[in-house]
Amino acid sequence: MIFVKRYxxxxxxxxxxVIWVGITVVFFIPRLTPNDPVMRMIGEMRARGAxxxxxxxxxxxxxxxxMYGLEGSWLDQYGAFWSRLVNGDFGVSFxxxxxxxxxxxxxxxxxxxxxxxxxxxxTWIIGNMVGGIxxxxxxxxxxxxxxxxxxxxxxxxxxxxxxxxxxxxAYLVRWFPITGGASLGALPxxxxxxxxxxxxxxxxxxxSLIVLGGTVTFQTMKLLVQNVNAESFVQYAKLGGVxxxxxxxxxxxxxxxxxxxxxxxxxxxxxxxxxxITEIVFxxxxxxxxxxxxxxxxxxxxxxxxxxxxIVGITTxxxxxxxxxxxxxxxxxxx
Amino acid sequence: xxxxxxxxxxxxxxxxxxxxxxILMMALLSFFSPYDPTLWNVVPRDMRPSGTYLLGTDSNGQxxxxxxxxxxxxxxxxxxxxxLVSRAIAILVxxxxxxxxxxxxxxxxxxxxSLLVIPLFLIFVMLALLVRQNMTLVTxxxxxxxxxxxxxxxxxxxxxxxxxxxxxxxTAILSGTGTIKLVLKEYMPFTTPLVFSTLINNxxxxxxxxxxxxxxxxxNLNIPTLGTMLNWALFYQSILLGxxxxxxxxxxxxxxxxxxxYWMSVSVSEYLDPRTRIQRVGT
Numbered sequence: 001m002i003f004v005k006r007y008x009x010x011x012x013x014x015x016x017x018v019i020w021v022g023i024t025v026v027f028f029i030p031r032l033t034p035n036d037p038v039m040r041m042i043g044e045m046r047a048r049g050a051x052x053x054x055x056x057x058x059x060x061x062x063x064x065x066x067m068y069g070l071e072g073s074w075l076d077q078y079g080a081f082w083s084r085l086v087n088g089d090f091g092v093s094f095x096x097x098x099x100x101x102x103x104x105x106x107x108x109x110x111x112x113x114x115x116x117x118x119x120x121x122x123t124w125i126i127g128n129m130v131g132g133i134x135x136x137x138x139x140x141x142x143x144x145x146x147x148x149x150x151x152x153x154x155x156x157x158x159x160x161x162x163x164x165x166x167x168x169x170a171y172l173v174r175w176f177p178i179t180g181g182a183s184l185g186a187l188p189x190x191x192x193x194x195x196x197x198x199x200x201x202x203x204x205x206x207x208s209l210i211v212l213g214g215t216v217t218f219q220t221m222k223l224l225v226q227n228v229n230a231e232s233f234v235q236y237a238k239l240g241g242v243x244x245x246x247x248x249x250x251x252x253x254x255x256x257x258x259x260x261x262x263x264x265x266x267x268x269x270x271x272x273x274x275x276x277i278t279e280i281v282f283x284x285x286x287x288x289x290x291x292x293x294x295x296x297x298x299x300x301x302x303x304x305x306x307x308x309x310x311i312v313g314i315t316t317x318x319x320x321x322x323x324x325x326x327x328x329x330x331x332x333x334x335x
Numbered sequence: 336x337x338x339x340x341x342x343x344x345x346x347x348x349x350x351x352x353x354x355x356x357x358i359l360m361m362a363l364l365s366f367f368s369p370y371d372p373t374l375w376n377v378v379p380r381d382m383r384p385s386g387t388y389l390l391g392t393d394s395n396g397q398x399x400x401x402x403x404x405x406x407x408x409x410x411x412x413x414x415x416x417x418x419l420v421s422r423a424i425a426i427l428v429x430x431x432x433x434x435x436x437x438x439x440x441x442x443x444x445x446x447x448x449s450l451l452v453i454p455l456f457l458i459f460v461m462l463a464l465l466v467r468q469n470m471t472l473v474t475x476x477x478x479x480x481x482x483x484x485x486x487x488x489x490x491x492x493x494x495x496x497x498x499x500x501x502x503x504x505x506t507a508i509l510s511g512t513g514t515i516k517l518v519l520k521e522y523m524p525f526t527t528p529l530v531f532s533t534l535i536n537n538x539x540x541x542x543x544x545x546x547x548x549x550x551x552x553x554x555n556l557n558i559p560t561l562g563t564m565l566n567w568a569l570f571y572q573s574i575l576l577g578x579x580x581x582x583x584x585x586x587x588x589x590x591x592x593x594x595x596x597y598w599m600s601v602s603v604s605e606y607l608d609p610r611t612r613i614q615r616v617g618t
Binding site: 021025026029030155157159160164167266280292318 | 347448462553597
């Protein structure tokens with residue numbers, strides 16, 4: 001019970017507060033811009049050649065007016081905004097007109113989730129393992145070579161790195177497809193052919209996410225292991241004749257892993273943004289591609305839906321990691 | 336002088352110093368450009384690199400070398416505005432939160448942590464979509480600055496928290512130093528190295544985000560930056576048409592800028608950290 005009172009409830013309050021701050025920022029963005037957001041968006045749609053019937057246009061205008069305030073005081077607007085969100089109503093998309101935003105996001109979500117979950121898990125495990133070993137044998141030549149490679153890859157932004165991979169492996173040597181999540185005309189099914197097709201298409205996007213994210217994990221883990229390695233309990237274990245293998249696995253890695261768990265939770269937002277950008281580069285049919293098409297068509301509703309959904313998704317993921325933390329750290333006990 | 340000599344012992348510092356000097360000179364060259372960067376068709380289109388057109392010309396009829404000088408300058412301006420303004424916010428928030436403590440601290444840090452968690456890229460997309468038509472270098476820089484301070488404010492706060500417990504703080508307070516003077520005169524020097532290395536990181540982040548937003552077409556495409564150059568090159572399918580000189584110019588320039596900025600920040604902060612300095616300089 002103390003666990004609930006001391007830890008769970010404050011943590012849940014923080015969780016809802018973060019979501020509240022995020023969505024409030026989203027609420028204020030169209031209102032802080034100098035020009036009328038509704039007319040601005042209509043203009044944006046017209047400029048991109050969206051041809052809608054007059055009736056449909058009126059519907060959109062009233063929809064937008066309701067969605068982006070402009071009726072009643074800010075407080076009223078804020079209340080109306082929330083009551084729509086709580087009902088899970090993000091409005092309709094403009095560029096695929098009658099389709100609700102929810103449905104479009106629902107179609108794209110499995111692709112993004114599949115890519116994101118698998119690459120994050122692989123990145124974290126490989127990055128920590130390699131970083132841990134390289135940190136223990138920090139004076140070896142291969143450890144230094146890896147350091148040098150990491151120093152070059154680490155500063156590159158997702159777009160530039162993904163684009164460089166695309167240029168080299170899809171245009172220059174043509175090992176992988178340039179765009180898409182599966183070959184055109186391939187029917188989704190649980191056959192080996194289809195799965196292989198999907199894996200082949202997702203190789204480059206996944207590789208770019210894993211290499212770029214893994215470099216960061218590698219560097220931080222290496223530093224952590226170097227620090228733990230200098231601690232007196234490790235020296236003592238060495239003097240006491242504990243085998244090296246056991247020291248690395250049981251003492252060093254386990255201790256260095258803990259900050260990495262918190263680090264993973266904190267970087268979810270960045271990883272997610274990176275995945276969206278990577279999807280755009282490789283034309284992968286997930287949320288990133290949906291976002292890209294929404295931007296090209298000035299589809300504000302859809303962008304807002306994606307943003308709000310990702311705020312909720314990311315904070316929830318962080319909450320789960322936080323709540324699972326005691327499983328990894330035996331010192332944390334809420335009894 | 337001693338400081339510079341020690342810094343130049345590090346290969347990474349020398350490399351980034353040389354690269355950044357060249358980049359800076361390129362940016363300054365833009366003031367002597369024979370062409371107006373906003374005009375199209377001032378030179379023949381799609382020429383390969385040659386003596387007359389150092390890096391060739393593009394499909395808009397612009398000279399790529401001179402266009403690149405403007406691009407570098409504008410990207411640097413955006414990143415400097417973003418870096419300096421967000422540093423000001425980070426110092427203010429970090430110092431106030433760290434020194435005041437209590438509920439002020441909790442509220443400020445909560446806002447900062449929320450910004451860390453929220454996918455900022457999407458927030459920028461929403462903002463840029465709405466202000467794109469009136470977007471200038473300054474507005475873009477300020478936009479990035481408004482969201483780019485959270486992590487660094489946290490670092491400064493934790494530094495001030497530990498400084499507050501030191502002996503000299505009590506001496507200063509007991510001898511009647513005011514809060515503002517104490518923070519500015521006594522604490523600022525301690526945070527300066529941190530502010531400098533985070534400034535470089537923030538600049539690199541700002542350039543990267545500008546490129547990403549520009550490729551999505553979310554900035555004013557008539558202002559040449561590294562991002563908008565890349566956008567035009569992609570728009571005209573320069574890869575498929577084999578116009579490598581056009582696409583490679585912004586890609587390679589940005590690669591060098593990112594690596595140079597990162598190496599400089601790592602090298603300088605390693606130098607400022609006494610533990611790693613001993614390993615390196617040996618004194």
